Amino acid sequence: MKRYKKLICVIGLGQFGSELARELANRCEVLAIDNSEDRVNAIAESVQRAMIVDARDFTGLSSLVSADFDEAVVSLGESMEASVLCTLHLRKIGLKTIRAKAVSEDHATILRAVGATETIFPERETAKRVAAQIINPNLLDFIPLGEDFEVMDVGVPDSFLGKTLIELKLRERFGVFVIAVRELVPPKFVFLPGPNFVIKPSDVLVMIGKEKDLSQIQQAGD
DSSP, rough: OOSOOOEEHHHHHHHHHHHHHHHEEEEEEEEEEEEEEEHHHHHHHTSSEEEOOOOOOOHHHHTTTTTOOOOEEEOOOOOOHHHHHHHHHHHHHHHHHEEOOOSSSSHHHHHHTTTTTTOOHHHHHHHHHHHHHOOOOOOOOGGGHHHHHHEEEOOOOGGTTBBBBHHTTTTHHSSOOEEEEEETTTTEEEEOOOOOOOTTEEEEEEEEEHHHHHHHHHHHOO
16 A cells, blocks of 8 residues: 655654644654653644654664654754764664754764764754845745645656656646756756756756645655
């Protein structure tokens, strides 16, 4: 049976972790973990599962989290020891994608060394977004679209590879538009790609459409 919702584990339910878990739970199956009973109780009704576990304990963590999870987010940046141990445990469990909150460049380096695939600096990234909005408030990324329409970065399903945009007929099939392409190799941003643009594995499609239609694109490769 196909599983269309991502299975995500969020470990550490401080302000960033709890808000992230709540937001993800709108579209994903979320397991929220913290060693604080109060924090777990506070989020229990907002996510699919919430459990009290010390992320430094491999036995306890591995009893809840398996390699079947699509991703894990380690939001234990305030405790370097806990975040490093948790990241190490998750890699040992077999998770392929681990995003970990860091409080410094040295912390980020250690996290990547023990298995984090991405390090997150929430305050820094928020500051960049706010600064960009102040400098140019007309950036599409910050326009509230309404009517359930969203702008979303979408990874390319395997079925799209090697085909042109006109061949994919995204408007007819899914009701969405490609407004830009972020080419990762080499890094390049293509705004309003033409109908003969050929999709590559390293491309990320920037699409506009309704949430339910954009979600169908994600499922197209399943």
